[in-house]
Amino acid sequence: MPRKPRLDPSIFHLPVERMREGYYSDKYFVRTRELLLKDKHRPCVTMQVFGKAHAFLGGIDEAIAILKLCSMEWPELEVRALYDGDEIEPWETVLLIEGPYDAFAPLETLYLGVLARRTKVGTNTRRVVEAASPKQVMFFPARHDHWLVQTGDGYAAHIAGAIGVSTDAQASWWGSEGVGTVPHALIAAYGGDTVLASQKFADLSDPGVRLITLVDFDNDCVGTSLKVARALGRRLWGVRIDTSETLVDKSVVPQMGTFKPTGVTPQLVWNVRRALDKEGFQHVKIVVSGGFTVEKIRSFEEEGVPVDMYGVGSSLFQGRFDFTATVGASRIGGLGRGAACCAPTVSETDHTTPGTAPSDPADKSAY
Incomplete structure (x- = not known):
């Protein structure tokens, strides 16, 4: 062959x-x-x-x-x-x-x-790709190491099956470019208004770029996801849940008691998915990130958590x-x-x- x-x-x-x-x-x-x-x-x-x-x-x-x-x-x-x-x-x-x-x-x-x-990078990436399959994995660890390692690390992740990397340098060896989402920093730049920041992104960015919005800025992923989906309709490709591992999302508080409630939990993802579906936003994908490892991804997949894509960072350097x-x-x-x-x-x-x-x-x- x-x-x-x-x-x-x-x-x-x-x-x-x-x-x-x-x-x-x-x-x-x-x-x-x-x-x-x-x-x-x-x-x-x-x-x-x-x-x-x-x-x-x-x-x-x-x-x-x-x-x-x-x-x-x-x-x-x-x-x-x-x-x-x-x-x-x-x-x-x-x-x-x-x-x-x-x-x-x-x-x-x-x-x-x-x-x-x-x-190391390729093996760790391959393992999360296999754990997530058939869901897709994005390679997000650039901020966790020196910038000079980005080019080769990105190529190793690409060979291992990651569908996207976060910097242009990481994608340079195969002639592509970085991918990303509406970040917390842009939301903060627009006064903490996730809808406004997302609308500006939609209006001023290349229409060919997928619009994926972080929805945990106010620690209310359900409420923010619905607001953004109502405002952007079909232009919104997906929402990204990146809740801190030290926080409990507003929608999860009433359900606490039988599971670890902090960070991105299966329950939180289900809450967002059900809320979006109830209002007819089945097209909106859910991306999760923040503390994901092979073991956590495998657990999510075994439980059938409705994740469409995983963003994985620092665990890929271990x-x-x-x-x-x-x-x-x-x-x-x-x-x-x-x-x-x-x-x-x-x-x-x-x-x-x-x-x-x-x-x-x-x-x-x-x-």
Whole structure:
């Protein structure tokens, strides 16, 4: 089965010279290269990279771009790799590099870090997407980490199945743009009037942009949803419930007693859905956000809560998905000492064992 083409290395905007000189690399890798070059010793090695957890791979195209653009001699390297989005097992080799070690020694810090970061985001996103299925998931964690990670994180989430991301940077690697809703800040800018803020959005924004309004500004999601729906009619695509985990919505107060009432609860969603349906606004979708995890989404789906879309944020940055590498000599002699660097014979009988290559190179491809 044909695989999706890899991303072009130029899309990553890598600081090539800085990376090549070792500015972002662990110092011992930099010194290792310096020593080998001074000794004119060029041992050919096999570097095999693997993760330590069951996961969905991310960052592999970026890792290959680092090798291609930042290694000293890319033509001397042979690289095989799995693909972004591939499901991987603990200790399964995801990236195999063969060639003279001095050509790529300082890059290990970089490609391991890229794989760890993007795999974490992609795996966490895939898990919430699977928990929410067939409901859609929007990727909303941009505010919970440094802005420089947005581009790759957004792509990892996209590969994992998120239908939208919140910033243009997150969508840039596949040529899209961010999505969003009428925010609390805009409502506050119009004196706390959710209807007025939503009307201004409808009047002054691109008609092609979905109008989704946050309805918890007054802590009365039912009342606000109805007011906005009455004012905007079919222009309103959906309402978003984002009630603070420290507050109890007005509509939930009379129903308290048998469940945790704070935040976005199943009861609150049902209250909004029933109120909208009663007045004929069945077309208005319900988006929920605020503290959603795999477990909370799974619970909502098992209870049949009438959510149409989930917005998920900080939980997508949790967990550890470490990668490491083992290096073995392909030939004792080095290129500088008259030995030719050749591609070693690699066992492919057990791809779940550290030190073996991707099990199906015809399917999982060479770069």
